[in-house]
Amino acid sequence: MSKIKTVAVVGAGTMGRYIAQAVLEYFLRVNLIDISEKVLDSACQMIRDGLFKRVESGKMSMSKVDNAFDCLGVFLNLEEGVFDADLVIEAVSENLPLKKEMFKKLDGICPPSTILATNTSGIPITSIARITNYRERVVGTHFYNPAHLIPLVEVVRSDYTEKKVVEEVMSFLRSLGKKPILVNKDIPGFIGNRLQHAITREALSLLQNGVASARDIDDVVRYTLGLRFAHTGPLEQRDLNGLDVHLSIAEYLYPTLEDSKEPLTLLKEKVAEGKLGLKTGHGIYDWSNYRDEDIVSKKNRQLVRMLEMIETLDHVDI
Numbered sequence: 001m002s003k004i005k006t007v008a009v010v011g012a013g014t015m016g017r018y019i020a021q022a023v024l025e026y027f028l029r030v031n032l033i034d035i036s037e038k039v040l041d042s043a044c045q046m047i048r049d050g051l052f053k054r055v056e057s058g059k060m061s062m063s064k065v066d067n068a069f070d071c072l073g074v075f076l077n078l079e080e081g082v083f084d085a086d087l088v089i090e091a092v093s094e095n096l097p098l099k100k101e102m103f104k105k106l107d108g109i110c111p112p113s114t115i116l117a118t119n120t121s122g123i124p125i126t127s128i129a130r131i132t133n134y135r136e137r138v139v140g141t142h143f144y145n146p147a148h149l150i151p152l153v154e155v156v157r158s159d160y161t162e163k164k165v166v167e168e169v170m171s172f173l174r175s176l177g178k179k180p181i182l183v184n185k186d187i188p189g190f191i192g193n194r195l196q197h198a199i200t201r202e203a204l205s206l207l208q209n210g211v212a213s214a215r216d217i218d219d220v221v222r223y224t225l226g227l228r229f230a231h232t233g234p235l236e237q238r239d240l241n242g243l244d245v246h247l248s249i250a251e252y253l254y255p256t257l258e259d260s261k262e263p264l265t266l267l268k269e270k271v272a273e274g275k276l277g278l279k280t281g282h283g284i285y286d287w288s289n290y291r292d293e294d295i296v297s298k299k300n301r302q303l304v305r306m307l308e309m310i311e312t313l314d315h316v317d318i
């Protein structure tokens with residue numbers, strides 16, 4: 001059983017609020033902290049709505065929603081929010097100076113026994129831990145969005161993280177029904193974002209070079225690779241196909257793959273034009289006729305159904 005009973009989540013934005021919900025669903029105390037009262041109000045509303053959605057999908061009984069919600073405390077003051085936490089998960093914006101400042105403060109406020117985790121998408125944990133005095137208790141916990149639904153969490157060990165801290169965090173995540181995996185080398189982007197960016201760089205390159213439409217490129221992933229990867233992953237899939245086949249394709253294909261060392265022109269242009277995707281109504285696609293919350297709810301409902309299906313798949317135990 002995990003010794004972690006109280007969790008402080010710093011930053012109540014997109015990630016922090018759903019990390020908080022994932023913990024609340026197991027009736028553990030969560031102190032949610034943000035500098036904005038407005039963000040905290042909206043996070044509370046979304047967490048409450050999110051807990052009711054878990055009832056709709058049969059993951060929680062109606063009578064337990066209030067019990068879970070009662071475990072939530074919200075704080076504008078960092079010190080008050082973290083002082084009694086066994087684990088602090090930092091989920092402030094992806095900005096290294098801000099994260100360093102936050103860890104300097106946390107290191108000063110929290111007793112050395114408190115584990116300090118960062119939800120950075122890919123900043124090496126060592127560069128954040130270096131600012132602290134008790135470096136051995138700093139670890140990466142990279143949740144995926146939406147954090148209450150996606151089971152996998154990358155646990156990243158810095159050059160300083162103590163083994164028992166890693167074990168404690170892995171055991172805590174398992175107790176929340178998560179599937180933690182250990183990233184042994186503290187490299188930028190860890191595993192998921194390296195894979196995601198490699199695929200997306202190639203997809204953007206195909207689009208920029210007029211090879212196919214955005215919808216068709218996305219459909220190739222949704223109806224071929226996506227289906228396969230959900231039940232094998234790319235490495236097991238290659239074993240099924242035969243490594244000799246993979247090698248002979250890799251020999252002529254690799255020299256032609258996108259290998260730009262900087263973000264592609266198409267991406268830079270979209271951002272410069274303010275076309276940031278769903279949140280601004282335009283990105284690769286035109287979202288102007290849709291409301292963000294409707295799209296996010298729809299995608300989350302689909303995700304719940306897919307996860308239920310994936311849980312029933314019979315994996316080969318190799």
Ligand SMILES: NC(=O)c1ccc[n+]([C@@H]2O[C@H](COP(=O)([O-])OP(=O)(O)OC[C@H]3O[C@@H](n4cnc5c(N)ncnc54)[C@H](O)[C@@H]3O)[C@@H](O)[C@H]2O)c1
Pocket residue numbers: 010011012013014015016033034035036039090091092093094095098102119120121122142143144145
């Ligand atoms: N959004 C994603 O899909 C995603 C996925 C995985 C990891 N991440 C990572 O999670 C972290 C948070 O990302 P996000 O998308 O939730 O960002 P966000 O901008 O939605 O939320 C960040 C929150 O931090 C708060 N904040 C800023 N400074 C603060 C301070 N000093 N004290 C307390 N709160 C403060 C902001 O008010 C804001 O509410 C980032 O490191 C990001 O890279 C994001």
